[in-house]
Amino acid sequence: MVAMASARALREQDGEGPVIPGGCFLGFLYVAPERWGRGIGGAVLDAVLAEAERRHQPRMHLLTHPDNERSQRLYRSRGFSPTGRSADGQGEWVREPGKSRD
Ligand SMILES: CC(C)(COP(=O)(O)OP(=O)(O)OC[C@H]1O[C@@H](n2cnc3c(N)ncnc32)[C@H](O)[C@@H]1OP(=O)(O)O)[C@@H](O)C(=O)NCCC(=O)NCCS
Numbered sequence: 001m002v003a004m005a006s007a008r009a010l011r012e013q014d015g016e017g018p019v020i021p022g023g024c025f026l027g028f029l030y031v032a033p034e035r036w037g038r039g040i041g042g043a044v045l046d047a048v049l050a051e052a053e054r055r056h057q058p059r060m061h062l063l064t065h066p067d068n069e070r071s072q073r074l075y076r077s078r079g080f081s082p083t084g085r086s087a088d089g090q091g092e093w094v095r096e097p098g099k100s101r102d
Contacts, residue, residue, distance in 0.1 A: 003031040003044045007052060010061055014087050022097070024052050026062040029071070041074050049078065049095070058097035063090035 010023030026048060031041045052058055062080070064071045075093055085092040 002035045003029075003040050005029045005044050005048050007048050007060070010057070010059065020059075022057055023059040023061065024055075024057040026060055029062075036070070041071075042077065045074065045078055058095075060095045062093050063087055064093060065090050 006027040007024045008027055010020045010025045011017050012020055015025065026045075029041060029045060029048075031044070049058075049060065052060055060080075061083075062075070063086075064075065072093075075095075078095065080093045080095040083092045083094050
């Protein structure tokens with residue numbers, strides 16, 4: 001295995017509250033470091049986005065560290081943008097429904 005990702009229902013109150021219909025939260029996306037830069041992260045993220053669309057949960061949120069430029073480039077390329085909110089020292093990013101790749 002060289003990569004994995006996990007997504008779950010989007011909830012209010014930073015994950016503690018009721019489910020927000022139509023949304024999901026990308027809990028993690030990870031590629032083994034020796035395989036970075038070959039399109040694997042993008043392929044896995046595209047698969048998660050496709051599955052979220054299939055489940056009618058196209059609005060996707062995630063948290064990523066402000067210093068993680070590699071992940072932010074990847075997320076921007078898939079239509080994510082920062083919301084300006086932060087939690088646990090990480091910035092919140094969102095991809096609204098209907099966003100396509102750059
Ligand atoms: C962030 C992470 C998931 C990216 O995974 P990745 O497999 O390197 O991502 P990709 O290869 O799809 O994209 C990265 C770069 O490779 C480029 N690329 C894609 N396919 C390529 C190919 N065939 N040949 C060369 N470069 C390629 C992409 O254009 C992108 O370029 P850029 O960084 O200049 O924009 C990975 O670095 C990682 O697991 N990091 C640690 C965990 C982490 O930070 N997760 C996200 C936090 S929420």
